[in-house]
Amino acid sequence: MAKTPGSNQDGIHALDFGQLTDLVGYRLRKAQIAAYQAFMTGRDAPGLTPGQVGVLILIDRNPALTQQALSYGIGVDKSTLVATLDRLSERGLIRRVRSSVDRRQNELRLTPKGQRTLTEALAYIDQHERALTARLSDDERATLLALLHKIG
Amino acid sequence: MAKTPGSNQDGIHALDFGQLTDLVGYRLRKAQIAAYQAFMTGRDAPGLTPGQVGVLILIDRNPALTQQALSYGIGVDKSTLVATLDRLSERGLIRRVRSSVDRRQNELRLTPKGQRTLTEALAYIDQHERALTARLSDDERATLLALLHKIG
DNA sequence: TATTGTTATACTCTATAACTATA
C-alpha cells in the first residue's frame, strides 16, 4: 500500500520540514538536544546536568575561582549563577569560601564529595562521548570538533 | 611579557576548561548558542526566534497541520505549543481554523502577513547561514551537516 | 472511553535592576 504523503496508518504525520532539513542552525539544535537527552538518561548518569558538571570541572581546574570569573568564563550573568551554585552547595559538592584577600569575593572549592562526584562524572563523560559519536570514526569525530570550533 | 597562566593584565581570567575543550557535547552547545545569538542580532533579523520561524515553515509546508501533529513533529508537548501559537497569532502571522472534519482539531494556517513574514525570514535564513559558515568551505559545510545528522 | 486543545501549575534558565558589604 502506497504511503499517502503527510500521513500513515498510525495517524502519525511525517512532516515536510522544507528548508529546515539542511540548515546548520537547525541541525545544531537537534544534535544538541540529542546529546543532552543522552547525557541525562544514559546508564550511570551522574544526576547532574552537563552544565553542572562543567561548573565542577571549572572549579576543579581553577583554584580560588570566584563567582565573577566563573560567570564570565561560562558566559552567564553572575545573578544566574547564584541558584546553580546554591544547588551544588546544597548537595554538598562545592563550598563558597570567603576570600581573605578581598572579602567581597567567594573562592569556589570542591568538597571531598564533590571531588569524588567529579571523578565519577568524568568517567561517565568518556562513556557518553563514545556513545554519542558511536557512528563516527575517530577522524570524523576530530573533523566535527574542528568544524564546531570554527562556528562556536 | 609572559602571560601568567590564569590571568592577564585586564584582570580577565583565561580559565582552564580542562577536558571540556574537546567534548562534542560542549562544542555543540557553544556552537548552538553562537548560532542563536547571530540569528537574533544579525542585520535584517526578522524579530522572530529560530523556533518561531521553524513553526512558520512547518505550517506553510504542511496544509491543514494540526497542533497535535506539529507538537509531535517538533518534539514538544502540545501544552507547550499553546503559548508559542498564541504569540504568533497575536502578531497576526497565523490563524487557528477549527476543522470541519473533526471539530476538536485546529488547522493551522499562515495569514497573508505570515506568508510575507516567512518569505522575508527565508531570505534572512540564507544570509544567516552564509554568515554562520563563513569560515567553512562548501565541502566543510556539507561534511558538518552530515556529521550533525548522524548525531541528532 | 479516547482525543484535541486549553488551563493551571511548577520548575529551569535567562536577564536587569536594586540592594549589601566591602573595597
Next chain:
DNA sequence: TATAGTTATAGAGTATAACAATA
C-alpha cells in the same frame, strides 16, 4: 565611587495533570 555577591522580579521554555468539547 566601584565591585562581588545576593535578592526581587520578570519572561521564555519546558513538562504533567486536569478539564471541556468532541469523537
